[in-house]
Structures are given as C-alpha cells and as structure tokens.
Amino acid sequence: MKRGISYIFMVMFFASCGAGGGNDYSGGGSVGIKIVDHEPSEVELVDYLPNEYVVTINGDGIEGGITAKFDGDASEGSIDEVPTGDDRTVAVEAVNARGIKIKSGVAHGVVVGDGQTDVEVEMKYHPIFVNLADGGTVENTRFMMKLLADPSSFVRVVAQRIDDQNAGEFSISDEPTADDLFQADKVSWRFAVSPPVMEPGRYRFSAIDDISGLDSSVEIRIVDGRGLMPAPLVGLTASTPNVSASIIPFDGNSRMEVFR
Incomplete structure (x- = not known):
C-alpha cells in the first residue's frame, strides 16, 4: 500500500434514469472517477484493503441514482452515458472482504457535460x-x-x-x-x-x-x-x-x- 496515490476506476453501471423538472439534461455524458486516497506506508492493513467499490451518482433527472460496483483492485476508467446536468453528487464507498464499509468520499456540485467530466473524490476512513x-x-x-x-x-x-x-x-x-x-x-x-x-x-x-x-x-x-x-x-x-x-x-x- 502506498501513500498519496490517486486511482481512476473503470466501472460498468446500472441505472434508472427518468425525467424531472429543473435543469436541462440528456444522455451521453461520461464521468471519470479519480479517487484521492492516503494510506499507511509502514504496514499493510488487511482489514482496510478494498474488496469492492460502489459509486453512486445522484441529481435532478436521475431517478433512483446511478449505481456502479467494481473490484477493489480496479485501476482506471470512466462511467459512460450519465445524464448531463448541473449539481450532480458523486459518492464512493469502499468495502473490505468482510463486507464492512471502510472508506467513503463524496463530491458535490458536479456539472456533467456532453464530453468527459473528471471528478476527484477524497476518501476518508471509517473506524x-x-x-x-x-x-x-x-x-x-x-x-x-x-x-x-x-x-x-x-x-x-x-x-x-x-x-x-x-x-x-x-x-x-x-x-x-x-x-x-x-x-x-x-x-x-x-x-x-x-x-x-x-x-x-x-x-x-x-x-x-x-x-x-x-x-x-x-x-x-x-x-x-x-x-x-x-x-x-x-x-x-x-x-x-x-x-x-x-x-x-x-x-x-x-x-x-x-x-x-
């Protein structure tokens, strides 16, 4: 495990997207998730090793949110076909092999356009x-x-x-x-x-x-x-x-x- 390493994860999502009032939106946006993390350098902590990441994107016009799950050792990628719009919330959670939530992070006010939107999410540890x-x-x-x-x-x-x-x-x-x-x-x-x-x-x-x-x-x-x-x-x-x-x-x- 290394300190100060950032990761970009490739995920496939399943979503339920519907119409809603407020901002204009459409399909076709892409969101690149960049996880900013700090990890202990002196010792590897097995219970703090991510086994799976869960990404959730919420916002106006996204009924039920977009939820993506991917392996804890995933390295890079993006989420495609995210409805465009303002004030999206991108939340990331990590769980270990025992199914315990070990890290969480969230980015608020994300604007998703027609092209690639890069988002940094700083992760913090759960005791x-x-x-x-x-x-x-x-x-x-x-x-x-x-x-x-x-x-x-x-x-x-x-x-x-x-x-x-x-x-x-x-x-x-x-x-x-x-x-x-x-x-x-x-x-x-x-x-x-x-x-x-x-x-x-x-x-x-x-x-x-x-x-x-x-x-x-x-x-x-x-x-x-x-x-x-x-x-x-x-x-x-x-x-x-x-x-x-x-x-x-x-x-x-x-x-x-x-x-x-």
Missing part, C-alpha cells in the same frame, strides 16, 4: 472493529475491542443495550472523568479498548470518527463469563454514567478470536 463480527457472542470477562482508525482522527466508542428499549446510549471512556475520545497509533493505525465487566445482554457498539462523522457498528451478545447469572430482563438506562475502559496497544500481528 472499524477488527475482532468483532455481527451476531457474535463474547464472554464479559474476556471482552476486548480492537479497532482500526486513521491516526489523524479522534474516535468515540459508544454502546447501547438493544434488548432493552429503555436503555440509553453510553460512551466508553479511558477514565470515568476523561474525554471519551481515542486515537490510533500513528504507525499501526490500531488501538484496543478493554471495558470493565459488562452486564450480559445484546449490545450495539459503534465507533465514530469525531472529525468526519464516519462510523461503523457491530451487534454482539455478551454472556456471563463467570457462569453466575443469565442476561437480566432490565439493563442499563439512559442515566447510566460513562463506562470506564483502558487503552491497550497491540501489534499488527495480534488478532483476538471472534466469538460466534
């Missing part, structure tokens, strides 16, 4: 969980979250009981009185969070980039690792205070088991 999977089960005495994130960003980790409608969202902090923001290592792009023993139940954990707002989430079931009690019928409430956690560095070769 992602690397050792947890949707539907997984983990013991509360062994629970640790390992994440990847852009080290230039600050990440907020929040949790919510999803088996209790009265439970509110709460933050995971490094100290009860500290700012609940984490920052990844500048070289490995990784950090780990070890929360205290949590009540058994079903939870949604979300990692949110405090700068870009990009996020990811995972839903897991936490069980009692001490074998003392089943999941309670009533869990945390909206008034539950911040939960303390500690940040534990780990190297790129370490990976916690995913419990299923």
Whole structure:
C-alpha cells in the first residue's frame, strides 16, 4: 500500500434514469472517477484493503441514482452515458472482504457535460472493529475491542443495550472523568479498548470518527463469563454514567478470536 496515490476506476453501471423538472439534461455524458486516497506506508492493513467499490451518482433527472460496483483492485476508467446536468453528487464507498464499509468520499456540485467530466473524490476512513463480527457472542470477562482508525482522527466508542428499549446510549471512556475520545497509533493505525465487566445482554457498539462523522457498528451478545447469572430482563438506562475502559496497544500481528 502506498501513500498519496490517486486511482481512476473503470466501472460498468446500472441505472434508472427518468425525467424531472429543473435543469436541462440528456444522455451521453461520461464521468471519470479519480479517487484521492492516503494510506499507511509502514504496514499493510488487511482489514482496510478494498474488496469492492460502489459509486453512486445522484441529481435532478436521475431517478433512483446511478449505481456502479467494481473490484477493489480496479485501476482506471470512466462511467459512460450519465445524464448531463448541473449539481450532480458523486459518492464512493469502499468495502473490505468482510463486507464492512471502510472508506467513503463524496463530491458535490458536479456539472456533467456532453464530453468527459473528471471528478476527484477524497476518501476518508471509517473506524472499524477488527475482532468483532455481527451476531457474535463474547464472554464479559474476556471482552476486548480492537479497532482500526486513521491516526489523524479522534474516535468515540459508544454502546447501547438493544434488548432493552429503555436503555440509553453510553460512551466508553479511558477514565470515568476523561474525554471519551481515542486515537490510533500513528504507525499501526490500531488501538484496543478493554471495558470493565459488562452486564450480559445484546449490545450495539459503534465507533465514530469525531472529525468526519464516519462510523461503523457491530451487534454482539455478551454472556456471563463467570457462569453466575443469565442476561437480566432490565439493563442499563439512559442515566447510566460513562463506562470506564483502558487503552491497550497491540501489534499488527495480534488478532483476538471472534466469538460466534
């Protein structure tokens, strides 16, 4: 993986285009997508490798938008027969081999003419969980979250009981009185969070980039690792205070088991 490399992708699109009020438009425009990306240079992060890109073009007169999917290792090309018009939005998302959204970018106010329109889309990284999977089960005495994130960003980790409608969202902090923001290592792009023993139940954990707002989430079931009690019928409430956690560095070769 290399820093500062730009890519132009060849895609074939499927679209539903219809008439609409406002700007004049017609078929025949071509859009070249130029992805501007920055990647870690010290280590290859498998979970941040794109497996597939999804491009969506929206705007007046494009019913349902134009959606194109292509391989993550695609190199160059363009999208043809895009209806011409003003104020188009070109959005790009990248997903990894596990189907997790890892990068996103968007270009607003794109004017598509009869010829070739070149568009630059700057990609930003979603913070992602690397050792947890949707539907997984983990013991509360062994629970640790390992994440990847852009080290230039600050990440907020929040949790919510999803088996209790009265439970509110709460933050995971490094100290009860500290700012609940984490920052990844500048070289490995990784950090780990070890929360205290949590009540058994079903939870949604979300990692949110405090700068870009990009996020990811995972839903897991936490069980009692001490074998003392089943999941309670009533869990945390909206008034539950911040939960303390500690940040534990780990190297790129370490990976916690995913419990299923």
